[in-house]
Amino acid sequence: MPADSKQGAGRGGVNAMGVEGKEKHKILEAGALALSGQLGATVQRLRKAYNLSLSELSQQSGVAKSIISQIERNETNPTLATIWRLAQALDVSIERVLQTTEDEPFLEKTSKADTPILVSDDGKCRLAIIGWIKTVEWLQSYELSADPGGTLESDAHQRGSVESLSVREGELEVEVAGVKETVKAGETLRYRCDRPHIIRNIGKAQAQATMVCILKAAVME
Structure with missing residues (x-):
């Protein structure tokens, strides 16, 4: 139900499904800054491990040679789409590209107070x-809490996007393009979210659910 980057404009002035406008810009900018430190060295190490020149990696990834060179020298903050293309060309997971060293464990905790609502x-x-x-830009996760009678309306996400709603407590109704389906505790409902969609708490108690949005179009651009 988050739109495009599920922080859009719909629920409470923001479309919980799409990190749009200023909110999206802030999130992507913060992500790029967090990555820039170790990303260049990692990309260069993986490129050399495959014996690829800058030109060859550019051809395989679709990322300009000059941009790759700047990334390796930590002279630019690449977009997440660019990182994804490089990961695909190097045949490694996004996690591998983003990690600091191959053997260093990754642990990152966000406090309750720092979790956006x-x-x-x-x-x-x-x-x-x-x-x-x-x-x-391609995968978003949310914890949904809905009081009885609560309604969460979301704008359409990018074409090809799919949402997965797993209910832990209560009973929710999802409506997509006029079609309605009920999902209860212990059940998971997946649906296209590239059109306006609505989630309602039709039960008598508060509902709790985990929502995951896969923005297919974002990774296929």
């Missing part, structure tokens, strides 16, 4: 943004 227009639904900032 989006509120629906009716004030009865809350979305805690628990997804990783570095994957916001």
